[in-house]
Amino acid sequence: MKRQIKNNVSWVGYIDWELETFHSDDYSIMNGSSQNAYLIEEEKNVLVDTIWTPHRFDFVENLKKEIDLKKIDYVIANHGECDHSGALTALMAEIPDTPIYCTAQCVKSLEGQYGKRGWNFHTVKTGNTLEIGNGKKLIFVEMKMLHWPDSMATYMTGDNILFSNDAFGQHYAVDELFNDKADQCLLYKEAIKYYTNILNPFSPLVAKKLDEIASLNLPIDIIAPSHGAIWRDRPMQIVETYAKWAAAYQENQITIAYDTMWEGTTQIAHAIAEEIRHQSPDTVVKVFNVAKADKNEVMTEVFKSKAIAVGSPTVSNSILSSVAGWIEFLKQLKFKNKKAAAFGCYGWSGESVKLLQEKLKDAGFEVVDENIRAFWKPTDEDIARIPELVKAIIA
Ligand code: FEO
Numbered sequence: 503m504k505r506q507i508k509n510n511v512s513w514v515g516y517i518d519w520e521l522e523t524f525h526s527d528d529y530s531i532m533n534g535s536s537q538n539a540y541l542i543e544e545e546k547n548v549l550v551d552t553i554w555t556p557h558r559f560d561f562v563e564n565l566k567k568e569i570d571l572k573k574i575d576y577v578i579a580n581h582g583e584c585d586h587s588g589a590l591t592a593l594m595a596e597i598p599d600t601p602i603y604c605t606a607q608c609v610k611s612l613e614g615q616y617g618k619r620g621w622n623f624h625t626v627k628t629g630n631t632l633e634i635g636n637g638k639k640l641i642f643v644e645m646k647m648l649h650w651p652d653s654m655a656t657y658m659t660g661d662n663i664l665f666s667n668d669a670f671g672q673h674y675a676v677d678e679l680f681n682d683k684a685d686q687c688l689l690y691k692e693a694i695k696y697y698t699n700i701l702n703p704f705s706p707l708v709a710k711k712l713d714e715i716a717s718l719n720l721p722i723d724i725i726a727p728s729h730g731a732i733w734r735d736r737p738m739q740i741v742e743t744y745a746k747w748a749a750a751y752q753e754n755q756i757t758i759a760y761d762t763m764w765e766g767t768t769q770i771a772h773a774i775a776e777e778i779r780h781q782s783p784d785t786v787v788k789v790f791n792v793a794k795a796d797k798n799e800v801m802t803e804v805f806k807s808k809a810i811a812v813g814s815p816t817v818s819n820s821i822l823s824s825v826a827g828w829i830e831f832l833k834q835l836k837f838k839n840k841k842a843a844a845f846g847c848y849g850w851s852g853e854s855v856k857l858l859q860e861k862l863k864d865a866g867f868e869v870v871d872e873n874i875r876a877f878w879k880p881t882d883e884d885i886a887r888i889p890e891l892v893k894a895i896i897a
Contacts, residue, residue: 504541504568505679507732508661508724510636514565515539515728516553517675524585524673529699530798533688534675537585538728540665541568542658545635546575550656550665551728555588562592571596576632578640579604580654580667582611586728591616598622603632605644607652626654628714636660641720645669647704648711655715662723664715669708670740672696672730682735689731691802693740696729697747698805699798703836708748712741750839752808755786756895759800760813761793761824766847766879767813773885774811774845774874777892785896793824797831804832809841809895810867812858816848821857829858833865841895842867845874852877870894 504512515538521531537553539561547569553561565571571593579587579602590612594600599622604612606625613619626632626642633639638660645653648669656665674692676684701708725733725740733740756778762768768791775787788803804810812829814821844858855875862869872891876884 503564507540507679507726508663508734510543511658511661511663512541512543512568513538513679513726513732514541514549514561514568516557516561517677518554519675521673529673530796531673533673533692535673535729536675538671538726538730538732539586539589540726541565542634543569544638546633547573548576548578548634548640549574549593550578551580551586551667552589552593554585558589558592561589562596565593574600576600576634577602578656578665579608579612580656580665580728581650582608582615582652583650583668584615586667587612587615590621591619594619594621603640603642605652605654607646607650608654611650611652634658641718643715643718645711647707649700649704657718657720659720662721664720664722664725664737665728666725667728668700669711669727670725670733670744671727674730676731679732680735681731681733681740684731692730693743694747694805695798695802697744698802698835702747702805703834705748705750705836705838708744712745712748715741747805751805752839753786753806754782754784755788755803755807756809756811757788757790757800757803757807758811758813759790759792759804759825759828760811760845761791761822762813763815763817763822763847766876767815767845770845770847770874770876770880770884770888771811771813773880773888774892777888778896781889781892782896792828793822797828800828801831801835804837804840805835807840809843811843811845811891811895812862813845814854814858815846816852816854819851819853821846821854825858826861829861829865833861837866840867842869843872843891843895844869845876845891847876847878847880849878
């Protein structure tokens, strides 16, 4: 199961073809995933991260086939989240005194999850190093809030490998392990979905961290994240892409997201899409019923968009719960530099459009005044106001 990455560095992780969701149901997995752990066998033997809790015993048994566990000199825990630390309990039961190198926040995270087990923690900060023999060393780089307070990356000199943990990863099962072997469309799709749904809230920190990594002047031959493909072919391509994504990214796209009770709000959604095509044929238009579409996929389309239009009918003086939940997630992702408009039908009280505008403002969008608020079904007069709304969000 050990698979060579470069020289004395091997992948010892788990490719999870059956995984369907992550963070409970908060992240949809369409193309499998992996938890990547790495074994470095220089004069010192080092394990970088482990895998998720359900596979912990298999992980330890498989690792035993590759190395006498007592010969592991150091364990590096780049991140305490259980998809990377979940096998530590089974591993440390076998080698309880082996030093674990991690950030101080990671100690708190591990002890919070697994209890105080007397593990031999060595806390590190950015710039701290660990000699591993053969003229090589590990350099630690704190990655605070990318995406947890404890996150860290580890750089290996000599082979020039950055073990970046979650950063630069994807929930994507690539049996061949490397980016040049992966389906390039899926690789991009899963990388941008991962960025949108996991990292976008921390985009200002991503930009700073990329600058900090660049200032270290470390040559990078391989970026080995903890999920998905390992970047060995032009590894800096994903760093450059992250720099673009972190800078309030947008394409010439508008996404329309709505739910409907009796199709009136659907009619407005499709009329807005048609008008965008009419006014701006080069603009990509996406239309989703948020009660039916996958929320992580829709958010990825929002990430690419320069504007969104969000619709809900009025229900019990409010909006449909599907749209309310969707907007709560929208707010969490902290999108920047995007416009928004609201629309919806009503039968009597008619609060939905005003509520949508308030919620979209609260989610950080620049909300235009133009809106479509239709009594029961959109009339010709309602439809006639759509060009103004589209003009406002395209501008
Ligand atoms: Fe892949 Fe934050 O764990």
